[in-house]
Amino acid sequence: MQTRRFGQTGHMSTVAIFGAAAFWEISQPDADKVMEQVIEAGINHIDVAPSYGQAEQRVGPWMPRERNRFFLGCKTMERTRQGAWDEMQRSLKLLQTESFDLYQCHAITTMEELDAVTMKGGALEAFDEARQRGVIKHIGITGHGTDAPKIFLESLRRFDFASILFPLNFVQMGNPEYRRNTEELIAECKAKDVGTMVIKTITKGPWGERQHTANTWYEPFDKTDEIQRAVNFALSYDVTGLCTAGDTRILPLVLKACENFKPMDDADREELIHTGQQFEPLFK
Numbered sequence: 001m002q003t004r005r006f007g008q009t010g011h012m013s014t015v016a017i018f019g020a021a022a023f024w025e026i027s028q029p030d031a032d033k034v035m036e037q038v039i040e041a042g043i044n045h046i047d048v049a050p051s052y053g054q055a056e057q058r059v060g061p062w063m064p065r066e067r068n069r070f071f072l073g074c075k076t077m078e079r080t081r082q083g084a085w086d087e088m089q090r091s092l093k094l095l096q097t098e099s100f101d102l103y104q105c106h107a108i109t110t111m112e113e114l115d116a117v118t119m120k121g122g123a124l125e126a127f128d129e130a131r132q133r134g135v136i137k138h139i140g141i142t143g144h145g146t147d148a149p150k151i152f153l154e155s156l157r158r159f160d161f162a163s164i165l166f167p168l169n170f171v172q173m174g175n176p177e178y179r180r181n182t183e184e185l186i187a188e189c190k191a192k193d194v195g196t197m198v199i200k201t202i203t204k205g206p207w208g209e210r211q212h213t214a215n216t217w218y219e220p221f222d223k224t225d226e227i228q229r230a231v232n233f234a235l236s237y238d239v240t241g242l243c244t245a246g247d248t249r250i251l252p253l254v255l256k257a258c259e260n261f262k263p264m265d266d267a268d269r270e271e272l273i274h275t276g277q278q279f280e281p282l283f284k
Helices: 028-040 053-068 083-092 111-118 122-132 148-159 176-191 224-235 253-259 264-279
Strands: 003-005 012-014 016-019 045-047 071-075 100-105 137-144 164-169 197-198 201-205 241-243
Touching: 003 241, 012 016, 016 253, 028 253, 045 083, 053 071, 053 083, 071 083, 083 100, 083 122, 083 164, 100 122, 100 164, 111 122, 111 148, 122 137, 148 164, 148 176, 164 176, 176 197, 224 264
Parallel strands: 016 045, 016 241, 045 071, 071 100, 100 137, 137 164, 164 197, 197 241
Antiparallel strands: 003 012
16 A cells, blocks of 8 residues: 655555544454454554544554554544643553644634643643653644635644644535645645645535435535545645544445555546535535
């Protein structure tokens, strides 16, 4: 599987980054089978969070043996220094590791939340202390929603984040403002050598009243050719990689699509964005 440099971290991350949200509710034996798939695919980067149900408990048993295999990124939704510090310690214990390669302010969806983590006494102070102690190596920020690219452009003015995680799919890119801000964000990240992870790459739209057929909070594309097109679209941008969808049934299809990735040229991307008008964007 192709690897790309994860910004200033210098890590060569696989273009498929295992999104451990797939372990929301799963037995350890079933999680072990998925971890074996992840290793077999050559994935070398994991993204996990306390808010992902059982994910930390299920990934943790693999870390004593496989820690050196993975660039390990974790997150917190705590906004204060003390809250972030305490949750970081819990995550270290559950994941059975002494340090994180990346620790992120998670789910920053408004300017007010960005203010909260960057102000005096905010979560970033805990991150800084942890980095000085060698508990974390790099600091990142994540979020979603229509304002995400705009918020992250502002975040880069305030702090030297090593990575950013945000949504990118061809349906959402049909929103002209979202597209403009996203393309500006990607260019700014390249200029500042910031690693970029994208999420929601195979999103078809919100579930609405339809029956849920996957363990994702959005309706995903679930056919091989659909997933391949969506993955080709996202990875044709200048991003590091995509976080795999939070469904263990769809995971092998996404991994295969990443292995078979073929770049799209500008014309092909424009055409796919145009076809996305038949779907409802996840974020209005």
